Amino acid sequence: MRGLWRRSLQTRVVTSTIVLSALAIGLTGWAMLRDVASELADSRREVAVAEARSGFEYAQDQLDSAVDTEASPQSEALTQMVDSLTSARGTARTYELVLKGPLSGDDAVGPVRSSSAVLVSSLPVGLVDTVQGSTGTYWQFSDLTLTDTSGREPVVVVGRQLRAPGTGDSYALYYLFSMQDQQSTLTLLRNALLLGGLAMVLMVGAVAWLVSRQVLDPVRLARRIAERFASGHLEQRMRVRGEDDLARLSTSFNQMAANLQSQIRRLENLSRLQQRFVSDVSHELRTPLTTVQMASEVLFDARTAFDPQTARSAELLKGELDRFESLLSDLLDLSRFDAGAAQLELELVDMSDIARGCAGDPVLRRAGIEVQVDDGGEPVTVMADPRRIDRIVRNLLANAAKYSRSATVSVSVAHNDSGVSLSVRDFGVGFGRDENLRAFDRFWRADPARVQGGTGLGLPIAREDAALHGGTLQAWGRPGEGTEFILTLPKQVGEIPVPALISELAP
Amino acid sequence: MSYRSKRDRVLVVDDDASLAEMLTIVLAGEGLTTSVCRAGDQVMAEFIAFRPDVVLLDLMLPGLDGMSVCRQIRARSAVPIIMMTAKADTPDVVAGLEAGADDYITKPFKNTELVARLRARLRRTDTLVDTLEFGEIVLDPAGHTVTRKGESLDLTPLEFDLLACLLSDPNQVFTREVLLQKVWGYHHPGDTKLVNVHMTRLRSKIEDDADAPQIIRTVRGVGYQAIAPTP
Numbered sequence: 204m205r206g207l208w209r210r211s212l213q214t215r216v217v218t219s220t221i222v223l224s225a226l227a228i229g230l231t232g233w234a235m236l237r238d239v240a241s242e243l244a245d246s247r248r249e250v251a252v253a254e255a256r257s258g259f260e261y262a263q264d265q266l267d268s269a270v271d272t273e274a275s276p277q278s279e280a281l282t283q284m285v286d287s288l289t290s291a292r293g294t295a296r297t298y299e300l301v302l303k304g305p306l307s308g309d310d311a312v313g314p315v316r317s318s319s320a321v322l323v324s325s326l327p328v329g330l331v332d333t334v335q336g337s338t339g340t341y342w343q344f345s346d347l348t349l350t351d352t353s354g355r356e357p358v359v360v361v362g363r364q365l366r367a368p369g370t371g372d373s374y375a376l377y378y379l380f381s382m383q384d385q386q387s388t389l390t391l392l393r394n395a396l397l398l399g400g401l402a403m404v405l406m407v408g409a410v411a412w413l414v415s416r417q418v419l420d421p422v423r424l425a426r427r428i429a430e431r432f433a434s435g436h437l438e439q440r441m442r443v444r445g446e447d448d449l450a451r452l453s454t455s456f457n458q459m460a461a462n463l464q465s466q467i468r469r470l471e472n473l474s475r476l477q478q479r480f481v482s483d484v485s486h487e488l489r490t491p492l493t494t495v496q497m498a499s500e501v502l503f504d505a506r507t508a509f510d511p512q513t514a515r516s517a518e519l520l521k522g523e524l525d526r527f528e529s530l531l532s533d534l535l536d537l538s539r540f541d542a543g544a545a546q547l548e549l550e551l552v553d554m555s556d557i558a559r560g561c562a563g564d565p566v567l568r569r570a571g572i573e574v575q576v577d578d579g580g581e582p583v584t585v586m587a588d589p590r591r592i593d594r595i596v597r598n599l600l601a602n603a604a605k606y607s608r609s610a611t612v613s614v615s616v617a618h619n620d621s622g623v624s625l626s627v628r629d630f631g632v633g634f635g636r637d638e639n640l641r642a643f644d645r646f647w648r649a650d651p652a653r654v655q656g657g658t659g660l661g662l663p664i665a666r667e668d669a670a671l672h673g674g675t676l677q678a679w680g681r682p683g684e685g686t687e688f689i690l691t692l693p694k695q696v697g698e699i700p701v702p703a704l705i706s707e708l709a710p
Numbered sequence: 711m712s713y714r715s716k717r718d719r720v721l722v723v724d725d726d727a728s729l730a731e732m733l734t735i736v737l738a739g740e741g742l743t744t745s746v747c748r749a750g751d752q753v754m755a756e757f758i759a760f761r762p763d764v765v766l767l768d769l770m771l772p773g774l775d776g777m778s779v780c781r782q783i784r785a786r787s788a789v790p791i792i793m794m795t796a797k798a799d800t801p802d803v804v805a806g807l808e809a810g811a812d813d814y815i816t817k818p819f820k821n822t823e824l825v826a827r828l829r830a831r832l833r834r835t836d837t838l839v840d841t842l843e844f845g846e847i848v849l850d851p852a853g854h855t856v857t858r859k860g861e862s863l864d865l866t867p868l869e870f871d872l873l874a875c876l877l878s879d880p881n882q883v884f885t886r887e888v889l890l891q892k893v894w895g896y897h898h899p900g901d902t903k904l905v906n907v908h909m910t911r912l913r914s915k916i917e918d919d920a921d922a923p924q925i926i927r928t929v930r931g932v933g934y935q936a937i938a939p940t941p
Contacts, residue, residue, distance in 0.1 A: 489796040493818035
């Protein structure tokens, strides 16, 4: 439910509309009901008080005359008086009577006479006190408990003290007018209001739902189209209907989409052009480079016939042309990675085989570097592009040979469930933390002061090769302790491999 | 090595004048006779007139592209063709091999590498002297002919060399790298696609069913071996 509230604008609109309108309707209904109820009660009270007054006068008259005619036992006469008062209106009597008294001194509860069904104790205490304490007519609303029915009934109680002149006794006479009719009217009105209010709230909710749908449907459509646009369907557009706000939204969206599309196309073209340019330049350079290189080789082969300066020039020419060629080929490789044009040719590769093959490179031996291979004595196979893996390992070994000033380099191969790892560890000068991070930057060299040859692109290419396999190439180093590179390839294409080797140089 | 008595002829097809001249200089230094052709549509005329022993063919040519030239030559001759290309990774290479080229060399190349490849294509299988009989296949090094069930098979010199290499050591598994070295004259690791393409073509000529080869078997992940026929 909370999720629905958060996700669905429509749910929020409809729910809040229902809650707010229910609150408004409820408040109005409550105020109306209160006004009507007080109006009804007031008019009933006025009638009741008027009727009671005439009753009181009659009763006072009776008491006065009773004193005249008969001296003592008033109880008989009083009962008669009550009877006559109650029967005065015949059957359509709308009140009950209670006569208390004589009220003698402190004893507030004297003998009581009442019309049939009234429970005297249900008279409101406050009113009883007021009436007995003073002269005058008083009234109060109350609930009356009747003896013949178990129910309670709303009444207005009107009371007055009567005085018998002969005996000097006081009596309290109470009229209890039923307000059953008013109560029923009120109940009827309340039910009608409740029902009407409920229907109104439901209708308002339905209207809110309809209206919000009218607004939201196009918005949802816009969302779907925007999503499709975002996922690469650049030709997606919204249909513009009419001239309302939604149509304007569609128009704006379409404008934005068109602008984005043209920008993206432009950038795509630009990057394609640039890649083409890099590729073309590299290729166009190759034909003249071939000629120059062949010529330099001819000169180089004949250098013994030259004077020393010319001979040295021929040597330099050849060496630098070789470097130029590797730079060109590395640049071309990188441009292929950048263009996403590099492709893997996967086959089952034994990493131990590759490690031993690369370690046996005569170039390393000539450089005076001893390479030890530790492969655990078992083949470690993985699906990979053998030429790229070979190139990575050669790059790492060349790097170790060039930069480390280390006499020994050790190559280890290991595997775990998720991948195979190959580490190249040298024990040379090593490098610090900052250089760690920069080792894979293009054209970066560990020590610019040392002229080492190489293109400065070997490690970036090695990392791109590893990444192409979905693998990783990590570097660790410590000044004075050497460096270690760990290549890790996944056993399953698409999985993220966990390195099977941990560098002892790792922090 | 009887062929050394006359100078081998190389037809250089390249539109770049400097490179063509440089190639001429280098090849002359190796004792080879060269002729240069600089447009694709003039190659056939020159080919017929010069009768080269090997063709060095640039793929990008004016007039007629290298691929078509390759096909034209192959249609009338089994002469070895080596392509020169600036793009080693393009489908052009495979297409060129399919068009009938024996080998390709990527610019820029070393003189020694170029010469080694040329020599490999010019060399006849001189290590073999005796006729090889291998089941239904009879290979005659002297006459450069192969017959199967008495029928002569039309193999290019490269296919002949490839078959001879495998048959010379039956049951021995040759890796693609070893074949590149022995048959193509590679000094450095090369493109193993080259072996695959030519092996497919060789099989289609000598096997009954190239998809289920009986004579040359593929050893998965390793290479190829010729299976000695059961006597």
